[in-house]
Amino acid sequence: MKTAIELRINGENYELLVSPNNTLLEVLREKLGLMGTKRGCDLGACGACTVLLDGEAVLSCLLLALDAVGREVTTIEGLSETGELHPLQQAFVDQGALQCGFCTPGMILTAQAILLEDPRPTEATIKKKMSGNLCRCTGYKKVVDVMRGVPTPAGKEA
Ligand code: FES
Numbered sequence: 091m092k093t094a095i096e097l098r099i100n101g102e103n104y105e106l107l108v109s110p111n112n113t114l115l116e117v118l119r120e121k122l123g124l125m126g127t128k129r130g131c132d133l134g135a136c137g138a139c140t141v142l143l144d145g146e147a148v149l150s151c152l153l154l155a156l157d158a159v160g161r162e163v164t165t166i167e168g169l170s171e172t173g174e175l176h177p178l179q180q181a182f183v184d185q186g187a188l189q190c191g192f193c194t195p196g197m198i199l200t201a202q203a204i205l206l207e208d209p210r211p212t213e214a215t216i217k218k219k220m221s222g223n224l225c226r227c228t229g230y231k232k233v234v235d236v237m238r239g240v241p242t243p244a245g246k247e248a
């Protein structure tokens with residue numbers, strides 16, 4: 091049996107009919123077409139599906155859509171409010187902190203949650219808090235550099 095709910099996503103309200111077992115990830119991708127939130131493992135192991143829930147990073151494959159009612163959901167599509175890339179997105183691009191980009195929305199949203207809590211996190215903190223976001227191609231050093239505001243050395247741009 092479906093339930094009528096209202097979700098607030100990227101600053102807009104959506105009225106939806108969902109099954110009790112629908113995850114937030116399913117609703118974002120399959121009902122709303124917000125494909126920036128990636129389905130990797132669908133098991134809570136890769137971080138690709140990370141979104142912000144009231145500013146905190148959560149795995150949308152493990153969260154029931156019903157449990158997002160009354161909360162503010164931010165997906166990668168809603169990170170920037172200006173239509174331009176968010177500064178964190180731009181920094182990932184500028185420093186070549188991505189390759190195929192599949193993990194990148196989740197990486198950026200986890201990074202954003204960390205930086206909202208602490209604008210100057212230590213390298214150890216970044217590594218610990220980003221440990222749930224897996225990347226199969228780029229590696230992690232440039233992601234850590236972006237978050238620490240370390241510029242890419244000349245000649246090493248992607
Ligand atoms: S798809 Fe959610 S953690 Fe991998």
Ligand code: FES
Pocket residue numbers: 188189190191192193194224225226227228229
């Ligand atoms: S950039 Fe390809 S998985 Fe991370």
